[in-house]
Amino acid sequence: MFERLLPNMRVHSVYDIDLNVLYAEGVRGIITDLDNTLVGAKEPLATPELVIWLDKVREAGFKVVIVSNNNETRVGQFAAPLDIPFVHAARKPTQGAFRKALAILGLKAEHTVMIGDQMMTDVLGGNRMGLYTILVAPISPADEGVMTKVNRGLERFALARLRKRGLWYEEGTK
Numbered sequence: 001m002f003e004r005l006l007p008n009m010r011v012h013s014v015y016d017i018d019l020n021v022l023y024a025e026g027v028r029g030i031i032t033d034l035d036n037t038l039v040g041a042k043e044p045l046a047t048p049e050l051v052i053w054l055d056k057v058r059e060a061g062f063k064v065v066i067v068s069n070n071n072e073t074r075v076g077q078f079a080a081p082l083d084i085p086f087v088h089a090a091r092k093p094t095q096g097a098f099r100k101a102l103a104i105l106g107l108k109a110e111h112t113v114m115i116g117d118q119m120m121t122d123v124l125g126g127n128r129m130g131l132y133t134i135l136v137a138p139i140s141p142a143d144e145g146v147m148t149k150v151n152r153g154l155e156r157f158a159l160a161r162l163r164k165r166g167l168w169y170e171e172g173t174k
Contacts, residue, residue: 002158004127005119006167007135014038014115014136015053019060022113027132029105030057031098033116034068034075034086036148040140046082054082065101067092067114069121069147092116093125102129119158120151 011017014037035041038050046054057064066086068075075088085104090097102112109130116122117138126133138144144152162168 002161002165003167004124005155005158006127006162007119007123007133009132009134010136011134012137013139015049017115017134019057019062022132023060023062026111027113028062029102029107029112030062030064031067031101031105031112031114031126031131032064033092033114033118033122034066034078035070036117036138036140036144037115037122037136038066038139039078041143041145041148042140044077046078051082054084063105063107065104067097067101092121093128095125095129098125098129098131118148118151119155 009017014032032038039045039047054064064084066075066079066084067090068086068088069090069092070088072088075086079086087097087100087104092098098114102109105112112131113134114122114126114129114131115134115136116126117136119135123133123135141152
């Protein structure tokens with residue numbers, strides 16, 4: 001049961017993802033969460049560093065779509081200046097928003113990755129769709145909303161079970 005919460009890859013931030021390796025493995029699309037994945041939950045716009053990274057992503061040949069549980073105003077104001085399509089009020093981990101994102105990208109799941117900071121929404125939803133999932137550390141946990149805090153509690157419970165079964169190792173201990 002808890003195995004569906006396991007990402008295919010864990011990194012500190014999106015900047016640690018080797019785009020060349022993903023491309024060589026046939027990945028052409030990136031579905032990404034917004035809050036605490038690309039920027040802190042209270043950051044209204046992309047940082048200069050993120051803009052540079054997104055330019056590299058596009059130059060490398062990837063299509064990008066943001067899938068967020070947040071509202072249209074928040075996601076739209078962030079995505080519009082970057083000219084990135086988005087799905088708001090996604091209700092992750094349900095599959096509808098992931099299907100919509102794949103349609104926007106014009107790609108199949110096996111050619112797409114899901115990047116996010118939450119196991120209960122991003123990783124679970126991506127895994128259920130057959131996406132390659134990448135878990136990043138949350139950028140600004142102090143800025144998280146109530147539901148995210150609830151999810152973090154569930155994640156701690158799941159991680160304890162995964163550790164007990166030898167399926168989760170802390171960074172640098174494996």
